Amino acid sequence: MVQQRADVERLPAYVQGKSLPDAVKLSSNENPYPPLDSVLVATQQRLASFHLYPDMGAVAVRERIAARHGVRPEEVAVGSGSVEVAAQLITASAGEGDEVIFAWRSFEAYPILVQVAGATAVPVPLTADERHDLDAMAAAVTPRTRLVFICTPNNPTGTVVHTDELERFLAAVPKDVLVVIDEAYVHFDTDPESADGVDFFRRHENVAVLHTFSKAYGLAGLRIGYAIASERVAANLRRVAVPFGVSDLAQTAAIASLDAEAELNARVERIVAERERVLAALRANGWKPIDSLGNFVWLRTGDRTAEIDAALREHGVVVRAFAGDGLRMTIGDPEMNDRFLAAITGITAL
Numbered sequence: 001m002v003q004q005r006a007d008v009e010r011l012p013a014y015v016q017g018k019s020l021p022d023a024v025k026l027s028s029n030e031n032p033y034p035p036l037d038s039v040l041v042a043t044q045q046r047l048a049s050f051h052l053y054p055d056m057g058a059v060a061v062r063e064r065i066a067a068r069h070g071v072r073p074e075e076v077a078v079g080s081g082s083v084e085v086a087a088q089l090i091t092a093s094a095g096e097g098d099e100v101i102f103a104w105r106s107f108e109a110y111p112i113l114v115q116v117a118g119a120t121a122v123p124v125p126l127t128a129d130e131r132h133d134l135d136a137m138a139a140a141v142t143p144r145t146r147l148v149f150i151c152t153p154n155n156p157t158g159t160v161v162h163t164d165e166l167e168r169f170l171a172a173v174p175k176d177v178l179v180v181i182d183e184a185y186v187h188f189d190t191d192p193e194s195a196d197g198v199d200f201f202r203r204h205e206n207v208a209v210l211h212t213f214s215k216a217y218g219l220a221g222l223r224i225g226y227a228i229a230s231e232r233v234a235a236n237l238r239r240v241a242v243p244f245g246v247s248d249l250a251q252t253a254a255i256a257s258l259d260a261e262a263e264l265n266a267r268v269e270r271i272v273a274e275r276e277r278v279l280a281a282l283r284a285n286g287w288k289p290i291d292s293l294g295n296f297v298w299l300r301t302g303d304r305t306a307e308i309d310a311a312l313r314e315h316g317v318v319v320r321a322f323a324g325d326g327l328r329m330t331i332g333d334p335e336m337n338d339r340f341l342a343a344i345t346g347i348t349a350l
């Protein structure tokens with residue numbers, strides 16, 4: 001038998017949100033709306049060039065992202081989805097024996113990516129109200145800590161980190177620890193007290209921000225995300241990136257999406273309005289979901305998770321189940337959400 005890394009063979013596989021024929025898929029936090037015409041046309045015009053490698057430096061899209069956020073292109077690094085950029089951040093910061101802190105439960109890719117890099121994952125439990133426990137996270141920092149992920153809004157609980165909390169956290173954490181603010185769902189965040197990652201980046205040398213085109217912008221299948229980080233860190237991300245990881249179609253679609261932000265924001269507003277409608281309907285049915293600032297809602301279903309997940313499937317609705325923990329339902333278009341609400345009405349609330 002060929003020799004393989006034993007730690008790799010022990011890794012859990014990343015679980016993709018399931019789909020079932022004829023079922024409504026609310027399991028992957030995807031955008032329910034199809035690509036905008038303008039984005040489709042821009043990418044179609046580039047289709048005839050896919051015999052060529054893309055621009056490895058992703059110069060045009062990095063310049064466009066930099067202008068969007070008022071930072072320099074040297075402070076932007078792209079990857080094949082922000083999950084790849086998260087991997088770059090870990091690889092550039094932490095190796096064997098180094099520690100990476102994140103809240104738990106949070107984005108399920110974090111522990112896997114940390115283990116792939118050979119570093120040690122340090123999960124810190126959420127508070128009883130499903131929020132990041134920033135005091136406990138600061139207390140978990142040791143001389144071996146290289147990176148801390150802060151996911152806000154948090155996947156899957158939908159809670160956010162507030163400006164004053166993050167300020168206190170950064171004051172408590174050594175300046176040689178990279179703090180990565182994962183804002184995959186920032187467009188859906190309507191809480192005025194939420195920390196603004198890019199603003200923190202401007203004021204703190206050790207802060208990096210992760211953004212993706214997969215959620216609010218609807219480019220999940222094309223794979224492009226980015227980090228805004230200090231010039232030194234961003235250059236290191238480009239060093240560890242897989243060459244040509246971001247396709248020309250993805251770079252083109254990202255630029256076209258930034259050109260169409262007003263139109264995309266109108267869709268985001270519809271999703272946010274639906275989120276509030278779904279939360280209100282669940283509460284009217286006896287459920288007690290906490291507020292969510294993402295494009296999903298979280299139900300802490302504990303021991304009943306598998307049972308409720310199966311009952312929803314019977315009704316043709318697929319959500320994301322975290323065994324023994326809870327269910328995350330992605331907000332879809334009104335019709336999809338109605339199917340979810342109809343399915344859950346028959347299930348005893350808890």
Ligand SMILES: *Cc1c(COP(=O)(O)O)cnc(C)c1O
Binds near residue numbers: 080084155213214
């Ligand atoms: C979906 C998600 C991402 C990234 O998705 P990509 O498609 O790889 O850009 C990153 N962080 C969180 C918390 C997410 O939920």
